[in-house]
Structures are given as structure tokens and as C-alpha cells.
Amino acid sequence: MQTEVAPNIKNDLLLQAAKGSPTKRPPVWLMRQAGRILPEYRKVRAKAGSFKNLVTNPELTAEVTLQPVDILGVDAAIIFSDILVIPEALGLPYEMVEKKGPFFPKTITSAADIEALKDIDPYTDIHYTIQGIKIVKEQLSGRVPLIGFAGAPFTIFAYMIEGSGSKTFSKARGFLYRYPELSKQLLQKITDATILYLNAQISAGANLVQVFDSWASILPEKQYKEFGLKYIHQICSSISKVPVTVFAKGVTHGFDLLADLPCETLGIDWNMNRSYAIEKAKNKTLQGNLDPCVLYADDQTIVGETLKMLDDFSDVPYIANLGHGVYPDTDPDKVKLFVETVKTYSHENK
């Protein structure tokens, strides 16, 4: 797999680190940085009227994508969107229920339901995100790289079977045992759509893409290999122009399996043991790990925990981030403190 650092990016720390090149300090961004915590975001969100209106409006999407670059000073933008645009493009629309999360009125229950799914064309079916990326790229003028993203196939599968979030995802997991072949058909359809979608994001200007496997940890290792990793592998193999990051939340014990993926960077959640991750990462770049709850603490704790993390990862290629999306009730000033702490850290001063 070739990865080439985009030539027109002024601050390309993220791309250098993803490539495994030494950087004067680690780059820093936050999962969920676009949205939730910023009052400026909430104004745009209110103007949009609903979460989905915001996701499907390229101008507003671009506006909230750029906010954290300007306000928090992070080293990358990540396009504001939702992993569930893929099932919707496939023919399974969803609603975002306030304070509850996603809800699919129709779910996948049979072979006929899978047959009925559409072949997607990201340029028409998810045109709003592709268009949003183009606007962001123009307005960024190469200040920092732009990250594109998609959900991992099993995570998308879980929502399409379950119809909503769940503590156990027992319907989705039960489907794997009851209909293993149908499960694979559905996962393949999701994978094919995701590959088209990510490559469209890259063509529109995304400089790196991240695959989020939010529900990876609900599967035993054997099933995760068969129904999870296999499809992520296909995605990684299909992307050659930009670096790929895979973040499989909660996959602590089987982390060495992730390290075999043909991707550049592995995200690690706040529970991951650092020395274990470094040992198992097989020279891949690591990203994340700070407990988002640290940002509820006093300034001294935030600075101390952040510096400790940077020191712990100082001998490996590393991208500073939290171990989970920033929590909605986090004070933006605490986020700024985290970002500033990383930006004033120097590998030489360690």
C-alpha cells in the first residue's frame, strides 16, 4: 500500500505521523470534535432544525467541520457526518431520536430484505457529504488535513439488524449464529458500499480516512475474525491513495489481530494498556487513549495525564487523541487545555 503525504497541506503533522515519520511533536485532534461541545456548533445545529438536516446540508456540514480547527486549534479537521449514511443509502432510512440515538423503522430480517438493498452511488446517494468535503477543502486552504470516515461493516450490520443501539446487540449477534451465510452477504454489501463511499471521500479531498468499529467488542475473537476483521481488511486493501486508521473500540485482547490489517494507524480506547498496545502494534502508528473523563478534572490533572500519555508513547509513531469521542458535557476550555498541552510538548524536551 502506498501512502503519499499531500503536498499542499501546510500543517501535515497528522499525515507524517500516520506514515510513521518522526514529527517534532505528536499531532492532535479529537473524535467528535465537530459538534456537541461547542456553543458555536449548537447554534448551527439549531439553525438546521435536526441532526439529519445538518448531516445532509453541505454548507452547514462544512461550517461545523471547520469550527474546531478555528476554535480549538486542532491539527486536523474531520468531516461532520454519520456512519449511518451507508445503511440509508442502501435503502434502510433511519431517524435520530433526541437523547435516544438512531432508530430504523425497517430492519433486516430475511434474505429478501438483503436482496432488496440497493447498489449505492456515493455521488448521488451521499452527495451531501461529498459536497461538504469539497467545501471544507476549499475553505481550509491547506491549513490542516481533512479526515474522512465510515463505520466498519460489522458495526453497520449491527444497526441494520438491531434497528437501534442496544446494550447487548443480541438480535444482531443472534443473526450471526442463525444465518451465517446471509450475514456474510449483508456484510459484503455493506463493505462494497463503504469502499465506494470512502474512495469518493478521498477523490473529493479527504487526506486520511478512519474506519470506526464501535461495536467490535461485542463479538468473541473467532466471530470477530470471520464477521469483522475480514471486511475491514477488504476496505483497507481497497484504499491506496491516503493513510487508513482503524479504531475498533474495546478490542483490547485481540489487538494483535488488528495489527495485521493493511492500514497505517490503529486507534486505541481509554481502557487499552499502553505497553501492551505498543508491544502488539507491529510498528503501526497508534492514536488516542486519553480517557475523555480526564477532561472533567482540574487543569493540573489534565496537563499531568496528557503529558504522561505523550511520554508513554514518545518512542513510537503517535497521534494524540482521546480514547473515545469527546463527551457532550465537556467544557471547551478543558479541551483547549488538552490541545495546547500537546502542541507545546516537544519530543526533544522529554
Add this chain to the structure above:
Amino acid sequence: MQTEVAPNIKNDLLLQAAKGSPTKRPPVWLMRQAGRILPEYRKVRAKAGSFKNLVTNPELTAEVTLQPVDILGVDAAIIFSDILVIPEALGLPYEMVEKKGPFFPKTITSAADIEALKDIDPYTDIHYTIQGIKIVKEQLSGRVPLIGFAGAPFTIFAYMIEGSGSKTFSKARGFLYRYPELSKQLLQKITDATILYLNAQISAGANLVQVFDSWASILPEKQYKEFGLKYIHQICSSISKVPVTVFAKGVTHGFDLLADLPCETLGIDWNMNRSYAIEKAKNKTLQGNLDPCVLYADDQTIVGETLKMLDDFSDVPYIANLGHGVYPDTDPDKVKLFVETVKTYSHENK
């Protein structure tokens, strides 16, 4: 720690296995066997009017505790109760909201809230469960052992701070960073109450007790040692008359830490790698691991997966169980098939 097998139990397979003694076949029971899946349970539940009415009525509690012994043929009863009786006894009442789960109108937010918690007397504050145990023991007439239980201190702490279930428990985790000393005070109060409660259950007739750490996996290892394991250790050390099982769901990577606890048995969830668990268990008895979603599959898959599990654990002391509570929509006939498969398994025929 001494454990002695109760002399008046006819089928004492569970206690033998918990002690690490060889058994002709593994004992079998299911987490959440009392309730949820049985139509007979739902009748009693309807009669009680609400979940909490059922928990606080010793006669009805006893009735639903005995049902799985009679109907499913399991090798142990487990008292029907709820881990949240402890916060309620401490002075924090809760409601059980249909289809949503527990809700605490009042939560812990300050030192004063912790100060205000009561010292508990399980014989008055949780008399219904203690009385329920006595009734069950009488009606069991020594057929199988009775399991008592409580939540692990951190899991109870999480509910008392958060006020309900949560995907992230970010309030509870944030409390640990903001108020580490207060957190320890609260955890100690919960621990002291839990020790009194479990010993009261044992005095009333419980032959083994299990500590459920449902939210163990949301803490990084360092915090889990400091705010989780330390208090479970105290509980294990305070129980000398019966074997203790600790089930810390999701603690896959730090399983070797659990193996240092002074308890007899470690529960393992459906995600746990079997050879890793066996390697790290330091000769403790293991319990559980079958994915509850296997019970959604066809009979052949259920028998096959169960036998494979029994074979995989055949060289170590082992108690057959699922890796999570049985899911509410599981067909009772599938549960019976699982139980029968274990009961007809013989270590010699392997």
C-alpha cells in the same frame, strides 16, 4: 480461606467444582435463570405488579427462585433479587422503569451526600431477600445449592453517581478523576454494606456467593486496580464460610489481576478467549463463557457449541454457564437443551 462443602446438599456438583475438586461432569446453571425467559415467571411477575414488588416479596421471590430448578433442571438456584438493593438500603431509592432500566431520582454529587448515607442492617433494610433465602432453603430441601449475590462496589458506585444505566458512565468515571478521595469513601461505604449483606445471605443459607461487576470494563487497568479490585478484594477476604465467585464482565485484558483475588471461581464472559482464561486463572475454577446468542441458533449448533466449550474446559475446574445473563427472548426449550447437553456430558467420554 476455608471453604467447606455443605453436608446436606444432595447435588453438590457446584460446590465441588467451586472448590476445585474433580466432578463426573461440570455443574450447570444460568445467570438470570430466575426470571425473564419462563412463562411461569411472567405469571408471578404479573401477580406482583412490578419488578420491585417482586424483589421485596419473600414468598414470590422464593417461588421464582425455585422455578428454574424444577423447570430447567439446573444444578443450582440463585436467589431472585437485584444488585441495587444495596444503594436503596444506604438511602438512595430507585425505580425500575419498564424497558429502560433503573432510575435514581436522587444521586450522589457531594461529600454531604456520602455523609448522609446510612449504616445498613441487612436483616431490617434488606429483610425481604434474607427471608426469601430462608424460604428457598426450606423448599429446596437440599436438592441443589443456593447462590447468593451482590454487585461489586464499583458497579454500585457507577449507578449511585450516574443515576441510571449509561453507554459511557461518564459522570461516574468523571467523579473518580474529580474527587478521588470522596470516591474511595463512597466505595468503602458500599463495600462495608456489601460485606454485611453477603454474610447475612450466607447465615440465612446461601451456599456460595457471586459478586457481579457488570461495569468493570469501563475503567482503565490502573483505575480498576484502585477503585475496583481493591474493594472486591476486601469482600472476598471477609467471606470464609462459602466459596466466592467474581464475575467481572468485559475484563478480558486484565484477567490475570482477577486471578489474584482471594476467591474460588472467576466468571468469564462470551468474549473471553478460552486458552487465555485457562492460562491466567492460576488454578481457580472458571465459570461461564458460552455466548448467550448461541441459544438463538438451531439445536445442532447449540449442542455443538456447548460440547466444544465443555471439551475446551475439560482439563480445569469448570462450572458451565453462559457468558452473560440469558437474554429475555430466548426460547426456554433451547435453554433446556443447553442444560441437558451439559448434564449428559461425561469427562470420561471426552
